[in-house]
Amino acid sequence: MLRSLRSRLAAAAGAAALVGALLTLGPPAQAAVPDTIPLKITNNSGRGEPLYVYNLGTLLTTGQQGWADANGAFHAWPAGGNPPTPAPDASIPGPAAGQSTTIRIPKFSGRIYFSYGQKLVFRLTTGGLVQPAVQNPSDPNRTILFNWSEYTLNNSGLWLNSTQVDMFSAPYAVGVQRSDGSVSSTGRLKPGGYHGFFNALRGQPGGWANLIQTRSDGTVLRALSPLYGVETGVLPRSVMDDYVNRVWQKYATTTLTVTPFADQPGTKYYGRVSGGVLNFTNSAGAVVTSFQKPDADSVFGCHRLLDAPNDAVRGPISRTLCAGFNRSTLLVNPNQPDTTTAHFYQDVVTNHYARKIHAQMADGKAYAFAFDDVGQQESLVHDGAPRQAYLTLDPLN
Known part of the structure; x- marks a missing residue:
């Protein structure tokens, strides 16, 4: 489930969903929203590995689950199986370090995944797409550095957010160019915020450091959310x-x-x-x-x-x-x-994971737990007539 969207699920009815994800429907669009809009992906990570991008979601016009290619064309998932069967390769080559690539995104409710160095592994069950679940030690994506953004594009406009509800990992910012040409963005860490977060989590007593996952070579991959920490036993169930x-x-x-x-x-x-x-x-x-x-x-x-x-x-x-x-x-x-x-x-006694994430955000905004939009603390951009969307991959420093 896309946990960070639960609050908007509770606040708005009628939006289509990918595995339960909803984004709030806003006021009527100022102008007709086209079937696709450009998404400019900029790789400022400084990393030399190949970058892979995925656009997965539910097509709002039909309710079908599938993926979109670089041109924004929709492809429905084939039937899955039990045990799950491999999904078609939906990857889009991402820009090299220091470069940008523009793709088109259709009227979806879903996720933009990106991964460094390796393609992600997706499978299909009879119920639909199996998302990566890195809290599971046997998940094939556990050793891959990756992350995702969530969005809905519909006739009322674009909602695009960064999220740390499931995990904190490879940093990025999201943005939208509004109908008047101005640009709004959010999700960027402070300088040094990536290492700052992990160092702060390591210094928090009570098991919070156990949320951090590393590769065998010592590369830090992510910190799991405290929900997954409790579910997997690395964070005490009595913590709250x-x-x-x-x-x-x-x-x-x-x-x-x-x-x-x-x-x-x-x-x-x-x-x-x-x-x-x-x-x-x-x-x-x-x-x-x-x-x-x-x-x-x-x-x-x-x-x-x-x-x-x-x-x-x-x-x-x-x-x-x-x-x-x-x-x-x-x-x-x-x-x-x-x-x-x-x-x-x-x-x-508090959600120290959420506390430390917000402390490292340049604008203080984040989706560090499912209802972090209560009081408008979420890292979300929206426009009713978007010209362009942005996904900027930032350095891991």
């Missing part, structure tokens, strides 16, 4: 227990007020813990949804006990809670979401 317990204790005697929609300040829900359950009531006093005490898996993944269905009540409340737990703002502010960045990640 102390904070969650303190939240449950506080709101047994205090009301937690959630105002989930910035444009609807009158819509509020009121949470109190009773009998070990956090119950939310509406303004009439009726219980609208309830939450069991979440574990670290639920907090870091924004799922399971913090599931966020695509509805108007539980989903928006859950998004807010998830952001509050990951940023550790629930104890400092009984009114959520707390969008004061000075309050984020201040507790000793």
